[in-house]
Amino acid sequence: MLDAKFIRENLELVKKSLASRNDATSLDRFLAVDIERRSLLKEADALKQELNRVSKEIGKLKAEGKDLSEKSAGMKEVSQKIKDLDRQITLKDEELTNILLFIPNIPDVSVPLGKCSDDNKEVRQWGAIPKFDFTPLSHVDLGEKLGIIDFERGVKLSGARFVLYKGLGARLERALINFMLDLHTKEHGYEEMLPPFLVNRASMTGTGQLPKFEQELFWCERDDLFLIPTAEVPVTNIHRDEILTEDKLPLKYTAYTPCFRREAGSYGQDTKGLIRLHQFNKVELVKFSHPENSFDELEKLTNNAEEVLKRLELPYRVIALCTGDMGFGSAKTYDIEVWVPSQNKYREISSCSNFTDFQARRANIKFRAKDGKLKYVHTLNGSGLAIGRTVVAILENYQNANGTVRIPKALQSYMGGVETIG
RNA sequence: GGAGAGGUGGCCGAGUGGUCGAAGGCGGCUGCCUGCUAAGCAGUUGUACCCUCCAAAGGGGUACCCCGGGUUCAAAUCCCGGCCUCUCCGCCA
Numbered sequence: 001m002l003d004a005k006f007i008r009e010n011l012e013l014v015k016k017s018l019a020s021r022n023d024a025t026s027l028d029r030f031l032a033v034d035i036e037r038r039s040l041l042k043e044a045d046a047l048k049q050e051l052n053r054v055s056k057e058i059g060k061l062k063a064e065g066k067d068l069s070e071k072s073a074g075m076k077e078v079s080q081k082i083k084d085l086d087r088q089i090t091l092k093d094e095e096l097t098n099i100l101l102f103i104p105n106i107p108d109v110s111v112p113l114g115k116c117s118d119d120n121k122e123v124r125q126w127g128a129i130p131k132f133d134f135t136p137l138s139h140v141d142l143g144e145k146l147g148i149i150d151f152e153r154g155v156k157l158s159g160a161r162f163v164l165y166k167g168l169g170a171r172l173e174r175a176l177i178n179f180m181l182d183l184h185t186k187e188h189g190y191e192e193m194l195p196p197f198l199v200n201r202a203s204m205t206g207t208g209q210l211p212k213f214e215q216e217l218f219w220c221e222r223d224d225l226f227l228i229p230t231a232e233v234p235v236t237n238i239h240r241d242e243i244l245t246e247d248k249l250p251l252k253y254t255a256y257t258p259c260f261r262r263e264a265g266s267y268g269q270d271t272k273g274l275i276r277l278h279q280f281n282k283v284e285l286v287k288f289s290h291p292e293n294s295f296d297e298l299e300k301l302t303n304n305a306e307e308v309l310k311r312l313e314l315p316y317r318v319i320a321l322c323t324g325d326m327g328f329g330s331a332k333t334y335d336i337e338v339w340v341p342s343q344n345k346y347r348e349i350s351s352c353s354n355f356t357d358f359q360a361r362r363a364n365i366k367f368r369a370k371d372g373k374l375k376y377v378h379t380l381n382g383s384g385l386a387i388g389r390t391v392v393a394i395l396e397n398y399q400n401a402n403g404t405v406r407i408p409k410a411l412q413s414y415m416g417g418v419e420t421i422g
Numbered sequence: 423g424g425a426g427a428g429g430u431g432g433c434c435g436a437g438u439g440g441u442c443g444a445a446g447g448c449g450g451c452u453g454c455c456u457g458c459u460a461a462g463c464a465g466u467u468g469u470a471c472c473c474u475c476c477a478a479a480g481g482g483g484u485a486c487c488c489c490g491g492g493u494u495c496a497a498a499u500c501c502c503g504g505c506c507u508c509u510c511c512g513c514c515a
Contacts, residue, residue: 005471038471038472038473041471041472041473041484042472042473042483044484045471045472045473045483045484045485046483046484048483048484048485049483049484051495051496052484052496054495054496055440055495055496056440056441056496057495058440058495058496059440059441059495059496060440060441062440063440063441071495072494072495072496073495074495075495075496076494076495078495079494079495079496243432368432368450372450372451372467374468374469
């Protein structure tokens, strides 16, 4: 959420921001309501001042045992008028908030301008793309042939876009979770969290999923709870409505959770395999940063996520998303894409973003600065990494001509010493 | 799900109609004092919004004692509804 006063005072900047994101939201209504609200507020405040003044006099007179009827005459009408005005102001407030909740964050100046994913900029590449002297199989074929991923039974149990891992497939998934958590906690200094997988509306609003993206969430109607689409939601909301200690920033948390996404609107995309599921596993990285160095922290967080791929020796590249392709709340985003041989291209495996104060304002997460003032922290998060897509990358990049799959060295101890599947 | 208790400032905690933005304590900050540390003494210390102003500071005002209504000239305080937390019982991995 942007600050109302900031929009008022930086109108052109905000308009440019919206345009650069291909966001058609108009600010006209916001400006009109903002003016109406302040006008009503002024009127109501003046009447309240009058009412408070008279009420105090009455209090004094009563203490002296004097007659009050003269003073209190007419005050009932004033009181009523104030109530009417307050009601109108509340309506304006709600309307303003509703508008603000739908305005995206302002992209950082370093973000490339662009309309869509074609305009994203590659930042760096790592690792050599593997050469096969046979036609590499897709992870779908490999998974089925090796008997470690059961797509049909996933559908039987829950429907399309659900999957059943079996045997060493399940083991591989679990090994990756542990490997990543260990790396981030032991070597990168993150504290491990295991949050609830169901959260309330306040949490979803705090990180920006609500109100705009309700259609993309699984919702438990009886209890008005939502299945988390990413650990970002519960982990960022850990400090909702809190004041953090400046000296302790940045706070760095990592969490494994399953993620649940309705994938509304993605019909026909990645219908087969592990790439796009309603439920998938992910290890997430979250930071609460001082505003002064949040962009440095983004670089570090991205490096932390990349390190997973380096250890697993999987080729990847990092791209900077352009303004038109960036998520709603992000001021800057790097995507990490891993090489997928069967598709002969890089596919997203992590998305690392700096939300600046966008989420902090929604979720009310502050710190007390040295000058004694309260300021919003900056929040960041990134996948470190998506587990299912890492399985895709391992199966496909580490496959042999005979259909077996080697296990990356770094992972073998987590697999109970297994070096090859199949 | 049933019964009871409770939600007050950064934290703890008092306050049952007006002089309460709110006692007291802790913590924070400033000064004094002691050779250092500790202790002690004095002072100070909420947030948001509006107006003025605009570079900042300052000044004026309003709101906020979980949330939303109501009573009243006046509500932290009285009434109604809701949410949440805790304790006990039930159920349960």
